[in-house]
Amino acid sequence: MNPKNSAKLGQQLWSALSACPPLSDPSPQRDRLWLVAREDICTRGSTRVTPLGSSTQVVVTADHATTELISAMTWLIAHELQARAMLPLELFVALRGVATRGASGSARAAQSDRLHGMTGVPAGMSILWNLDAMGAA
Numbered sequence: 001m002n003p004k005n006s007a008k009l010g011q012q013l014w015s016a017l018s019a020c021p022p023l024s025d026p027s028p029q030r031d032r033l034w035l036v037a038r039e040d041i042c043t044r045g046s047t048r049v050t051p052l053g054s055s056t057q058v059v060v061t062a063d064h065a066t067t068e069l070i071s072a073m074t075w076l077i078a079h080e081l082q083a084r085a086m087l088p089l090e091l092f093v094a095l096r097g098v099a100t101r102g103a104s105g106s107a108r109a110a111q112s113d114r115l116h117g118m119t120g121v122p123a124g125m126s127i128l129w130n131l132d133a134m135g136a137a
Contacts, residue, residue: 009040010092023077034073041096042068049100051108064106068099
């Protein structure tokens with residue numbers, strides 16, 4: 001991601017967070033923060049991401065945006081005081097990292113989707129199918 005763009009997105013997130021009363025209180029400002037977070041940190045196209053603790057990249061697409069938003073906002077609510085003390089770019093990097101690379105982020109969801117229904121496969125291990133041996137036409 002372009003550093004200039006990251007700084008701009010961080011500023012938008014920081015401004016939206018700064019305008020909010022405590023995140024535990026429902027408010028129009030908190031609703032706007034959710035919208036800004038969705039626009040600024042969620043994946044729109046397709047990118048490769050390495051989940052924290054893994055050495056294998058997975059493809060993350062816009063289909064994972066909801067997972068990213070929920071992951072980022074859950075972290076933000078749990079770490080509100082820390083987040084409010086961050087600089088705009090730090091806030092962007094933290095939220096994007098949690099949204100994509102964190103334990104409940106999109107990369108883990110994509111990894112899980114890839115292995116859904118398979119057992120005995122170590123995390124990060126590629127699965128290869130020999131279609132000729134299976135008699136596939």
